[in-house]
Amino acid sequence: MKSPYLVILSLLACICTALSPNGSTIIKVGLLLYYIDGVYDWSDAIESIYLRIDQMNRENTSLIHPDAKIVPTLLNNHGQTKELIIDTLQMTQLEEIFIIGTGGSSKSIIASLILQNYNIPMCCGASTNPTLARKDLYPNFFRTIPNDNDATLSLAEYIVSNGWFKIATLNSDDDYGNGEISTFLTFAEQMNITILSRQIFETNIDYNGAVSIAKQILSSQARIVIYFGNALQYQTIVDASTKVGVYGEGFVWIGTDGLNGMVPTPSIAGTTFLFPLERDDGPVADQFDAYWKQNRLNVLNPAANLSQVNSTSSFGYFFSSCVDLMALGMDALVKANGNNVTKLALGELNSQMKVPSAFQFPDFETTTGKVVLDQNGERKGDYGIYNFQADLSFPMVSKWSNGREIQYMPYVYPGGTLVKPADAIDPTTVADYLRIVGDPLGITTVCIGILGFLMSIATIALTVVNRGKSIIKSSDINSGLVMQLCILVSWLNFGLMVNIPSKSMCTSDSFLLPITFSIYYGMMFIKNYRLYVLFTKIYQRKMFSNHMTIAVGVGISIPIIVLSLIWNFVDAPKPAVLSEGSGLYAWSCSSSSVSFQATMVSVISVYCAALLLLNLFIAFKTRNIPSKFNETKMISVSIYNSVLICLFAIATLSAPGINYRLKAAIKIIAVFCVLFFNLLSSFTYKVYLCWLDDEKGTSKGSASSKTGGSVNNDGVKKKSRDKSKVLDDAVVLMKKVGFWSEAKSRVIVAETPELVTFCNYQKLRLEDKEGVAFGAGIVWKLKGIKVFRTESLSKNHRKYIVDGDSFTITYLDTETASAWDSYFLIWTRTKNNASIATTSLKSTEN
Template sequence: MSLLFWLFTWWSSPASSLLLLIVVGRELGLRVGLEVAQTAMCSRWVTTVEENNQALSQDGDVVIGGLFNLHYLPSVTDQDFTKLLCLTVLFFCRLDLKSLRYAYAMLFAVEEINRNTTLLPGVRLSYRIFDSCARHPWATQAALSLVGGDSLTCGQPVPLVIGGASSVTGKMLSRILAPLSVPLISYTSSCPCLSNRRKFPNFFRTIPSDVYQARAIARLAIHLHWTWVGAVVANNDYGHLAIQRETEGAEVCLEFTETLSRETIVRDARRAAITIQASTARVILIFSWYTDVRQLFLELVKRNVTDRQFLASEAWSTSDDILQNIALSKVASGVVGVAIRSSTITGFENYLRSLHPSHRPGDELLKEFWEKEFGCSHLSSAANRSPQTSRPPPCSGTESLWGVQNRFTDTSHLRVTYNVYLAVYAAAHALHSLLSCPNTDQRPAGNSSTCSSPHSINPAELLQHLNKVSFTTPQGEKFYFQGGDIPAKYDLVNWQTTPEGSLKLVLIGRVDGFELHLNQSAVQWSTGSNQVPVSVCSESCPPGTRMASRKGEPVCCFDCVPCGEGEISNKTGSHHCERCPSEFWSNDERTACVPRQVDFLSFNETLGITLTAAAVSGVVATSAVFVVFLHYRHTPMVRANNSELSFLLLLSLKLCFLCSLVFIGRPSLWSCRFQQAAFGISFVLCVSCLQVKTIVVLAAFRSARPGAGALMKWFGPGQQRGSVCLFTSVQIIICVIWLYVSPPVPRRDLGFKGSKVTLECAMASVVGFSLVLGYIGLLSCICLLLAFLARKLPDNFNEAKLITFSMLIFCAVWVAFVPAYISSPGKYAVAVEIFAILASSYGLLLCIFAPKCFIILLRPEKNTKKQMMGR
């Protein structure tokens, strides 16, 4: 009954009224309210704290406050109301040795600063530390006591508080202290929400935000090529943030996500263990508290699941409760995790081991620790013990911590301890900046600025200086705040099996901002080998292939598709195939680009040899006819067929056969220009000869009519030669203008798909080439028309039929040439043009000269004047 009465009295006391005043009276002059309420609450609060001896304090010029969970309840399942009153009923609480070490780190830092002659010179820094007992109401009450005036002496309020052992406590304390502009520096509150300066303008922390922790784990998984992982996370913002960051950028895929709730941890751990056992992912991310992880590992031990590689968050990556549990060593071996960065504090271990109650007679926390550690009692604590409690033997005073190994004296990895140490130094440097006065002799006239006094520090001014604090720690580390956060720095740790079968914590790397430094050779994996475990949904695609996502599956699950022609991938796991440059082509394996083979119509290939043989044969045949006509030039057959034009026609045909050879071979600047000009001029010369011959035949028979005798004088030998030259000159002019303005040039044809580059003569001006062909076509049509009109003249003297047949063949070849040339790729277009030249040349040669040679050589009896004159 007395306990319940005390609780009712406290909640109806001015202390509870003070809490209401701070929460509701934000606009009503909170500092005044604190001072009014302080006197009324002090006596009751002093009595409570002095009776329970839960404070560490030291007087000085500037006092900073500290809140630590120095005690905890051994079981949260027992909901006995009396166990919640940690500060009142101490015998239900246990001393937390780690938190006790944090508190003494603050004391050590304060004493170290007081010995420093450059930091806060002439100012003695002091402290007041209270136990929040891991209970939010007690943390609130302690913070109110600190900012409202010291509970032990009812002295001045503290301008800064170091505390907030959890993110929830940090948010609560920041909201309470924000209206007073009292800075709060937390050493373990890592919630990303606390980075919001609009909601928490007075909050600072010496531990990185969980955003960076999740990002560091994701980078570690990507660095080790773990793209297929399972996730077991706490069912709160802490765990859900990990999932969001782990899958950011879709570089890591989650096969499953299991959540753990503290209220249903046994059922959740069993479900998660079954999922892990059935999963194909070899790597499991666990982003939860160490108590939840311990329960999960117990379930995995029952199922003998020992072949998984676990990724640990900082909440359990350094947990002694799991590390020292031999039963979990098979499952927990090889754990790789992110931990709060560690550092050494010079002289801190000697400081802890030299602690002794005789040197600190007013330190009741040290006495309590001493009694628990050595099983003895001091007179002061024995006097307060109830009569029913058995009394241990009194302490002899010879006990020492030099041989003691426990969580309090372990300074091998100072993590949160170092955060507390940094928080004290950040506060000291902000105070140093605030209390450093400018040189009064050099102060400008009229400057009304005044220096702050150590005994009347304005928390709002201290908050401004804390925002700008930047210094180098005694360990040589650069420290500064980014808003309320610090730059992200973590340790990478590995749980390795010792020869005795236990697990030990080994530092294997660091995370500094966005840089990951991992000593991979020092890692002991869960498999027991030095090979990094493989955890992928699909094996990486080899060079020469690319990844193709499977429909309806995560992006980490894919098929390997070979690259297409002209594309390569020269590394493992390529997402895309790269197209080779225009001058290159992919090899057969699609792993490298090789120079394309140069392709053109050469004299060495079968097609080139065949066309060359046909051209040479045409030249030989034409030359043979020329020799026959030359030898029989005085015979009636040769003389009756205009021998001069016949010889000129044979010469032009020989040029037509020879010009086809210019198209064969590697294209060059001059060959491209010469081949088209030679082709156009030689064919115009040939057709001109045929046209003049046809005109002469028509004129000869027309002149036989009465009154038309003067017609032949216009078509004498001179006029015939002049007509041929005139017709040819037009083509020559066209070619000269074409070659001068926009001549054909050598070009690499890269558009033709394949591993070859075709060298060809590109028509820079289609108009020029069209005019050349068009002029040839015009003369051919006129010649065909004239020959057709002369087809019924007397047979023995009529050469028009032969010219008609030859021109029909000529026109048919070149009409078919146009579509064939346009549709033929690369060097085959050149072959089509050569074929057209040879076919039309052979047509003219055979149709016009073959019948005459037949008579001259095989029927000489018909090669007489009588035969030529007869009908």
Template sequence: MLLRVIVLALSVWSEDPVCKLWGKPDIPLLSKSGDFMLGGIFTLHNNIIASKPTLNLNYKEYQFAETMIFAIEQINNRTDILPNVLLGYKIYDACGTISLAIKAAMALMSGAGEAQSSTLPCSQQSSIHTIIGHSASSPTIVFMYCVELCIFSFSQISHFATCACLSNRKEFPTFFRTIPSDYYQSRALAQLVKHFGWTWVGTIRSDNDYGNSGMATFIEVAQKEGICIEYSEVIYRTNPREKFLKTVDVIKMASSKTIVAFAIFIDLEFLMKELLLQNVTGLQWVGSESWVSAKNVATKENYRIFKGAIGFSLANAAIPGTPGNAGLIKLWEDMFDCSFNTSHSKTCTGLENLQQINNLYTDVSELRITYNVYKAVYAVAHALHDLPSCQDNQESCMAKQKDILPLQYLKKVNFSANNGDYVNFDINGDPPARYELVNWQLSVNGIIEFIPKSVCSESCRLGTRKATQKGKPVCCFDCLPCAEGEIIHCLKCPLEYRANEEKDQCILKDIEFLSYDEIMGMMLVIFALLGASLTSVVTVVFFKFRDTPIVKANNSELSFLLLFSLTLCFLCSLTFIGEPTQWSCMLRHTAFGITFVLCISCVLGKTIVVLMAFRATMPGSNIMKCFGPTQQRLSVLTFTLIQTLICIIWLVKYPPFPQKNVNSNKEIIILECEMGSTVAFYIVLGYIGLLSVMCFVLAFLARKLPDNFNEAKFITFSMLVFCSVWITFIPSYISSPGKYTVAVEVFAILASSFGLLLCIFIPKCYIILLKPDKNSKKHLMGKVQAKSKYIIENNA
């Protein structure tokens, strides 16, 4: 900004001040006059001594310069592009330093050496308004800042400056390039590393805009992808050897086996020398396009270090025709190890055969970057060709180009190159990003090496999850088993699903309920039908011998009603087996509650009759008449109606319903009947328990009645079995899982029903069928004949 203010001030101070050169202007290394001049800046020599280029020639950059000359000559010989305009060029050598690159750029921008005298008006513009180059990002950035500060009307088209920062149109409005921005390459490299599962890597970068910007983007994207950086080393060609040795030590001590190198090949060469000396091999290198496809790096010696190296490169291309320029004396002398000076031991004749030389200059099989120079020259030519003035006549075109290069026409450039590649620029002056994936492999014997792993911790297998190790990066972790019902890396399955054995997908849980098809269900069905059948047999026996004393003595009406209720108890257990439905859930508990109350009411009625008959002080007492057959029927009806009313209220207000229990067991779904109202269920059970306790107490009080009339003893035993079953049922019911809960309930129903049937009726059937002589009034009356006679007669 200060420089811009000074320039403006000088322009105000004098309308046409005179500028003087402070030193001798640099002369371009290669030049040719023309109607429209193109500037070029390339690193034709790699190093400098005392600010002068040494004989360390850069063959690749010479190839860039020759390609620029070849493209210009090719355009000049064409009639379809700029037919009336002759293109010229001035090419300077940057010698691999920023200072000389800026010096060359300033010479091109200022037009130094173009005037005939040592003084010229400061308002005079240079004949060059477009520069091809530079190959590096840092010199290009400095040069573009100079253009902005010095208010020069210049544009630059780079073939190899890839720093993403150059896409900033506010800072670099006149910059274009024919190579994609590292914005894309850095992200592509991160995706490549992720693809191979390398989550633990080291990084190396050149200490310049190219390396720093590219690596910063790579690290940002890599960390988002879950890739951890173990170390990040910086290299530069001018660093002392100690720094390169320190970098080598870091690489050797690191546990990561993959290195991402975003570096210029010249910087990497110094590191390669130290790696070769210390034989640091067995690492997987991932490289940027600057070195991974450079043939001067991919030597057989370097292959020991970079075996299997992988990275992105620009698409290869072929340029038709081979440029030849016998005027490159230094290049010619260096290639053939001769001299045009006769004092040298070997004199150059100029007739040496280039086909016998194999170096980067003569190698036309890898023209990835070289082709970008070719496209840059053609981009300028097409922009000029689109100028209406250049299509009219030569004079107007030359006058136009002396004012300013038409940037708007460069922005609109869109043409097809020789290989079908379309050349155009986006709003940032960048071309479309297209890369090729390259991999270093020896073709001898066709042996392919597996790429090594580079992880801090092995990937967690399915069914386990990551647990970060304390104090270490996220890439270092332990693998902990997932909980039940979780898959892959502990993703929870939906409630109705479970994890398969491989822990890679959720599958539907098995549905469990007490089924007729399984052995347990079949056994319970058999016992239920057996109980109902046995009860029916007893009923037939009692009906057939209904006129005998033992049947009459046991109150035949209550006996038949009890047998009927027992049959219903056996059959109601079947509603508990099979898949629960809305109707079966409502039926099973209400039917069970009502039938068992009917059963217990009958037993209670029989117990009360026996107790009253033998506890009355006189056989003809009124107390016996207070509980005659009518009262017995009413008592049974009343007790049963109370339970029926409870069940009706339960079904109306909170009816039971089927539900899938997914919480009791993580592996299966238990299909069960939800009570609807737990309170109602407990009231039903409580009422049955109350009647059972009453019946047991009364039977217990009558247990010592005369032996010949042992109805009270049978009732006592039956109620003892009944209560024992249901007392043990409660803890078993609560602790049993899944379908076994229902099985326990069915077992309790069957066991208590069998207890009542066997204890009350089987002894009587034994007497009726096997001991008919005891089925008489005389035997039954025995002791206390009056009371026994009353019972028999009143229950006949």
């Protein structure tokens, strides 16, 4: 049973209101709302109804009759369904002729089902369930707030008006979220809106679950995200989406009325949500606001002490508009019945209060604007579009009214941008590339290119300046300069790696690195091959000249030049944006035919790989040819380095899942290491030795001599070798201890007591013992040697320590070993000022 105190309170309210000077005919209006401590929405709505009724009564604004006085009666059901049923039945006993309420849709359904049996119309300013629009089920119900279908339709219209036709949706897995998305999908199909991703989340979703959903949206490439859910889950989803990269610049996040009342935070700045427009901009609302501020403390209402605001707030205007429509409808009914307001008060006209016809007015202003009901008692509403700001405010930036937007201030989108994003990713605007400003990798790339370019220019200049010195003069300076120019031009490739590529940059990229690579390693191969022929072949009548070395080296690159020309003539690479998956893009150069480009790249790569392998082979074959400052070994190290780096780069760049920046970093490191080590080992070091010559006199590495050969600028020529039989006791097996050394058969020639030469030994024919000394030799020159020590390893094995080098020699027999021990005995006694000269038929530079 209803508490008798509440009934007494309601009756006292009626008596107090009746003492008002305006009107004596009581028009009873029931309120099926509730108030609970902490639930301010309904307490403010209750206060709005009481104040609006009091305003009509006191200011002679009653639209019913000058003698009429509207008297509200509130029965608090405390939000309980059972109490609501009791209160609704009690309203019929209290002879209420009109009911305003309730708070939720489910409660309005119950009240409407009861009241329709007594011909009592009911208006609501909060229930939005579309089911209540069915007049076959709820013939006495109408509302001043748009239903969910209208809100969803307006949302769809708003999306289309902005040119967004590709979206992602997020909805909570509850009655609200599922109902909203179901209706929206219907309108979306009618308006040709494509759903790129539809995600459903539990109401208790955690951060990890939100991250998973955000990744799904990211992979769909959607930029417009529509949220159908409540504020409770939204913060978690936004935090996860920000981490994934879905919430930020280039995205739009729009929520429904479920976000109303959300506490603003900096992280949700940029979110937009639609909410039915409560307050009208006209004079009716202004007058009501002024009356509210002046009289809210003077008007007796049960929820007065619970209201938290000084002006009407959430749902207040909607419920006060119910009072407006009720009054205007009753006024028309009274006038149609001879101005007999008594019949109205007694409920005799209730049968004529048809919904919605009795309350349909085409041009009537209420506190919430024009409320024009359709044939189902539904309002086509206006919507405020609210935008969360970084300063924690959420102003109404525009209004959606009758299918069009009225904008008041600029939107702020996620990421703080004012530019309206497109509905799908525009690859040209979001594609990644290396930037010169504000990009550490781009800045590093440019610096490496500039530094390498300047280093190459300095090396070329110093090479030309020192061209008259023995270190430079004894080498093939022309081919060396050509190879240095290849390195110089290759540094320009770092400039092609930054900024958005242009067509000319793409063309240059397809030529630059492959051609310089092929010319450099083509000439490297020919120079090393010339050394190989010179020092390992006995009967070689013809040798490459310096000019031929350049010609053949450049000629090796002709296939690469032809392939690059074919590529650019048939389907030239152009600037293009390539997808990396997961909504990520990057600028690149690409032909229109992917298969054609893959074929050309593969053929060019295979040719360059074959050229590099040839250099690897010839470097291995010539690694033990002695030359000034171990130059051949440095060249070998450079080629080994290039092979290893290329293998690493190819393996990593071919791996799946490598993003654009990692690929760029690998390419930068690989090209830099190859160019730097080539420049350092083949050219810069010689310039450094020239500087040592100037500073400290002749360096250790510059000492050289020739044995059995001559050199001129046109090439290398061998003298005829002595083909006399080599004595058996002169043939030894010698090995220099070190990583790059191997055992070699050599001929010992003691030219003077202070000079011993070890020359390579090779038989002319396998079936005889004739042989010659040929190629490069190692010379031990007593004069200047700092350390010379002999160690006996066995009867015919000796170990010789010559300065910092260690050599092991295997003699043919013990007698020969003893004879040479006697020869070197004086050396160990007279060691002085070390100098080990590595000699060859030619002082080589490679």
